[in-house]
Amino acid sequence: MIRLDGxxxxxxxxxxxxxxxxxxAQGSSMVIIGGSGTGKSVLLKCILGLVEPDAGRITVxxxxxxxxxxxxxxxxxxxxxxxAALFDSLPVWQNVAFRLLRGRLKRxxxxxxxxxxDKLRRVxxxxxxxxxxxxxxxxxMQKRVGLARAIAADPAIIFFDExxxxxxxxxxxxINDLIREIVTEMGATAITITHDMTSVRAIADSxxxxxxxxxxxxxxxxxxxxxxxxxxxxxxxxxxxxxxAALR
Amino acid sequence: xxxxxxxALIGRAVLRxxxxxxxxxxxxxxxxxxxxxxxxxxxxFAIALLNIGWLSLPVVGLTAIFTGAALALQIxxxxxRFSAEAVVPQIVAIGMVRELGPVLVGLMIAARVxxxxxxxxxxMKVTEQIDALVTLSTRPMSYLVAPRVLAxxxxxxxxxxxxxxxxxxxxxxxxxxxxxFNAAAYLVNTLDFLEPLDIVxxxxxxxxxxxxxxxxxxxxxxxxxxGAQGVGxxxxxxxxxxxxxILAANFVLTGVFFSL
Ligand SMILES: Nc1ncnc2c1ncn2[C@@H]1O[C@H](COP(=O)(O)OP(=O)(O)OP(=O)(O)O)[C@@H](O)[C@H]1O
Ligand SMILES: [Mg+2]
Numbered sequence: 001m002i003r004l005d006g007x008x009x010x011x012x013x014x015x016x017x018x019x020x021x022x023x024x025a026q027g028s029s030m031v032i033i034g035g036s037g038t039g040k041s042v043l044l045k046c047i048l049g050l051v052e053p054d055a056g057r058i059t060v061x062x063x064x065x066x067x068x069x070x071x072x073x074x075x076x077x078x079x080x081x082x083x084a085a086l087f088d089s090l091p092v093w094q095n096v097a098f099r100l101l102r103g104r105l106k107r108x109x110x111x112x113x114x115x116x117x118d119k120l121r122r123v124x125x126x127x128x129x130x131x132x133x134x135x136x137x138x139x140x141m142q143k144r145v146g147l148a149r150a151i152a153a154d155p156a157i158i159f160f161d162e163x164x165x166x167x168x169x170x171x172x173x174x175i176n177d178l179i180r181e182i183v184t185e186m187g188a189t190a191i192t193i194t195h196d197m198t199s200v201r202a203i204a205d206s207x208x209x210x211x212x213x214x215x216x217x218x219x220x221x222x223x224x225x226x227x228x229x230x231x232x233x234x235x236x237x238x239x240x241x242x243x244x245a246a247l248r
Numbered sequence: 249x250x251x252x253x254x255x256a257l258i259g260r261a262v263l264r265x266x267x268x269x270x271x272x273x274x275x276x277x278x279x280x281x282x283x284x285x286x287x288x289x290x291x292x293f294a295i296a297l298l299n300i301g302w303l304s305l306p307v308v309g310l311t312a313i314f315t316g317a318a319l320a321l322q323i324x325x326x327x328x329r330f331s332a333e334a335v336v337p338q339i340v341a342i343g344m345v346r347e348l349g350p351v352l353v354g355l356m357i358a359a360r361v362x363x364x365x366x367x368x369x370x371x372m373k374v375t376e377q378i379d380a381l382v383t384l385s386t387r388p389m390s391y392l393v394a395p396r397v398l399a400x401x402x403x404x405x406x407x408x409x410x411x412x413x414x415x416x417x418x419x420x421x422x423x424x425x426x427x428x429f430n431a432a433a434y435l436v437n438t439l440d441f442l443e444p445l446d447i448v449x450x451x452x453x454x455x456x457x458x459x460x461x462x463x464x465x466x467x468x469x470x471x472x473x474x475g476a477q478g479v480g481x482x483x484x485x486x487x488x489x490x491x492x493x494i495l496a497a498n499f500v501l502t503g504v505f506f507s508l
Contacts, residue, residue, distance in 0.1 A: 050379045071385045079383040085376035098384050103287065149384075 001026050002047060002157070002189065007056035009042055016042050017053070018213030024206075026061075029183040029190045031200050031221075033235060034210035035244060040193045041082055043210065044159045047191075048079060060157070075104065078155035082162050082193075084146035086134035092145050093130035096120060099153045119148040124174050140166045147175065151182060158182065160192040164199050176202035197236055200224075209235060211244065272489075275467050282387070282394040292395040300361050300396070300462065301403030305410065307360060311352050312344070312411040316418025319343055324427050336429065337437035340419035345442060345450045346505075349412040351498050354457030357404055358490035362465040365396055366486035369469025370479040378470070393466040397459060404458025405451040412450055449505040456501060457494045464490035 002024040009017040016039035024030045032040050045051040047058055049065050058065045065073065086095050096116035099105050117127045123144040134142055143166055150158055160179060164172035176199050183190050183205075192203050200207060201221065208218040209232050217229045224236065234242030323339045369392060372378050378388050416438060423429040468486035472478045 045379070048379075048383055050382060071387070074383055074385045077383060079380070081376045081380055083376055085380040087372075087377055087380070098386075102289070103385055 001061055002191070003057075003059045004043075004047070005057040005059075007043070007046055007058060008054045009039070009046060009051065010054055015213060017046070020056070020210070020213070020215055022208055022215055022218065024189060024191060026189050027183065027187045028205040029179070029192065029203055031192045031194060031204035031207050032210055033194065033200060033207060034216075035235070036195075038210045039213065040210055041161055044079070044161060044191065044193065048074065048077060048159070071103075075153075076156045078150035078153065078158040080143075080146045080150040080158075080160045080163055084134075084139075084142040086142055086145055086149070088134050091131050091133055092120070092137070093117065095134065095145060096148045096152050098149060105153055115152065116148070119152050120145070122151075122178060123148045124171055140168070140171065143167065144171070144175070147178075154186065155188065157189045158191075160190065160194075162193055162195065164194060164196050172196065172199065173202075179203050197238075200236075272463075272467055275470075276463050278389055279393045279397045279463060279466065282389045283398050285390070287390055289391055289395055292391060293399060296395045296399035297403055299364070300357070300399045300458070301407060304357060304360055304403075304407055307356050308353050308407050308411050309414050311356050312349065312415035313418035315348055315352055316340060316344055316415030316420075317422045319348070319415070320419035320422040320427065324423070333427075336419065336423050336427065337434045338441040340423075341416055341438045341442050342446065344415035344419070345412045345446045347498075347502070349415055350408050350450050350453035350457060351495070353404065353408045353411045353454065354461065354494040354498070355491055357400075357407070357458060357461045358464075358487055358494060361400070362461045362486050362490040363483050365462060365465025366469040366472075366483045367479055369466060370472030370482040373470060373472045374474060374476075374478055388470065393463075393470070396466055397462045400458035400460075400462030401455050402458075404461070405454035407458075408450055408454030412447075445505065445508065449501070452505075453498060453501050456497050460493045460497060461490045464493065 002022075004020050004022040007017050007020040008015075020043060022030075032043065034040050042051055046053045047060075047065065049070060060073070086092075087098070090098070093113055093116040094101060096119055097112040100107050100112035100115060101109070113130070117130055120127070120130060125141065125144055125148070129137065129141065129145075134145065137145065143163070147160070147163055150160070163175050163179065167175060179190060179192060180203055182188050190203075192199070194200060194203070204221040206218065206220045207224050209216045209229075211231050217227055217232045219227065224232070227233070230243050234244050240246055319340050320336050323336050323343075324333050327333045327335055327339075369378075372381075372392075378392075381388050381391060420431075420434055420438075423434055424431045464486045468482040468489065472482035
């Protein structure tokens with residue numbers, strides 16, 4: 001259970017988050033939508049403790065994210081960054097198996113490599129890319145390696161920042177299925193940021209819309225289409241005119 | 249109000265300077281603490297040893313040999329003004345070992361290693377690789393900073409030792425090939441004149457400069473601004489800071505050894 005209570009965050013004079021309240025139930029899949037630059041990525045980073053909120057409280061299973069051993073706390077998380085954030089000094093398989101090669105989850109190299117190749121296969125990448133370096137891959141392939149790294153240690157809580165941007169429609173479908181599978185079969189809690197409404201419908205148990213620094217609407221996916229909120233309706237139908245200004 | 253403005257500006261600059269000095273000192277303390285505390289990353293350390301130590305040898309060797317050679321020529325022509333040409337071996341030895349070896353190697357390391365560490369870590373920061381490290385339960389201080397600082401502390405003294413020897417060799421070659429010195433006598437004069445303290449001071453300076461060079465690269469890399477411009481600024485600032493701090497530390501350490 002992840003709970004955000006009045007989370008505020010500003011960068012210099014720019015107020016990005018202005019009181020975000022959000023609950024994500026354990027074992028459920030939450031999708032966050034919202035305009036570009038509204039602070040969706042910043043919100044995930046606040047939960048992970050990578051960005052310190054100016055005000056508000058974030059708890060995971062009732063425990064404040066800033067209390068206690070941060071390393072142990074993060075051991076339960078997996079994160080796919082928007083820009084993949086692969087380590088370019090390491091080959092692909094060592095990126096995927098990063099956690100399995102050091103620290104408390106360390107295991108023999110051959111095992112770690114086998115797991116990495118299996119995770120790569122699950123994101124639609126063959127074993128050939130295992131020894132390539134990230135810079136040799138296309139943007140979409142890097143994204144999928146980042147995804148494989150996020151799920152490598154079978155974390156209990158997984159964040160995906162735009163997992164399907166830059167992928168072809170078939171591959172996007174593969175990734176949507178994979179995220180769904182991780183939540184339903186492995187019981188993980190997932191928060192996904194996406195701009196792709198097909199993904200939203202494929203992945204989400206519930207949806208939250210971030211707008212002007214607060215959660216404008218949140219609810220289960222099957223209530224999204226009937227929701228009266230004009231911002232939400234403009235967003236899901238991709239209309240240029242409406243309450244959300246195109247100039248941001 | 250108007251009259252107080254220059255004072256306010258000076259005051260603000262001083263406060264900002266003290267603030268950064270404090271942050272650098274805290275960073276340095278934390279880096280040293282992480283060297284001693286597990287987890288240790290042997291692979292990262294080995295790569296740092298290779299990059300900072302081994303791969304710097306060519307540039308250190310070339311810098312030292314030309315400096316030693318030029319030093320011999322200068323001392324010969326300068327010494328000739330009061331018929332003291334014979335002191336070439338002693339002065340080359342002292343000059344290289346006590347001063348020029350450590351300082352030139354330190355500055356070359358600042359140019360070569362500090363810049364590359366800063367650019368690499370700043371790029372990692374800008375592309376969220378540092379954030380990714382943290383989410384993979386790996387402390388950037390242990391994984392990125394500690395191996396590089398330890399490698400700087402250990403390899404730069406060795407580089408300085410090589411630089412000292414090669415610099416003396418440069419002076420020896422010029423003195424024996426074109427200034428008419430006797431080869432055996434030159435070596436005996438050099439070895440007899442150097443004292444253990446000279447060599448110790450050279451190595452201690454090397455360790456200090458190596459630590460400064462690696463720390464500045466890491467500090468400015470980790471505190472880089474956003475985008476390509478942020479990386480460029482971090483790299484420039486790291487080399488400036490490393491070079492100035494190396495020269496300042498050289499003055500302090502020379503004072504300390506001079507008083508011994
Ligand atoms: N480290 C930072 N320093 C300064 N400003 C930042 C920082 N990180 C984010 N911002 C600002 O916060 C705002 C929100 O950024 P964020 O990346 O969360 O947007 P987003 O909702 O994820 O957008 P997109 O859908 O385009 O990825 C942006 O205006 C951005 O410039
Ligand atoms: Mg984003």
